[in-house]
Amino acid sequence: MKIAKVLIFFLVVSLFLVSGCTESDGSIESSPSTDNNVAIGEQGILFVDDLDEILVAVDEDALNDLTDASVAQDSIGYEKVYLEGRAFFVDSGTQVQVIDVSWATREVRILSGSHNGESGWVPYEWVVAE
Numbered sequence: 001m002k003i004a005k006v007l008i009f010f011l012v013v014s015l016f017l018v019s020g021c022t023e024s025d026g027s028i029e030s031s032p033s034t035d036n037n038v039a040i041g042e043q044g045i046l047f048v049d050d051l052d053e054i055l056v057a058v059d060e061d062a063l064n065d066l067t068d069a070s071v072a073q074d075s076i077g078y079e080k081v082y083l084e085g086r087a088f089f090v091d092s093g094t095q096v097q098v099i100d101v102s103w104a105t106r107e108v109r110i111l112s113g114s115h116n117g118e119s120g121w122v123p124y125e126w127v128v129a130e
Contacts, residue, residue, distance in 0.1 A: 056120035062086035063121040
């Protein structure tokens, strides 16, 4: 069942990367609303449209590997990161605190659920204000 979730997650991320990077006229998409910009020290939730569970990478290298696999449409590579324990699932709506930021990513501390207290990395747009 988890492998099916990884594959669904892979498909959603791939569609996001392919269709979400540009506007319908081909121009680069504007930055997200500041309402969803959760800064270091602030709390928010993890949310991705149409997903009940969200894959969180344990470190930046794992997130980079997940991103590379998504872009390459490499489902085996994507699955491998999860199966190696370099990523874990949390429920959509899981409460988090942003503890570090990079250009397009956020490191978050999980504040609820079975991974409470753990940290991991996600794309910045997945961390939204409550």
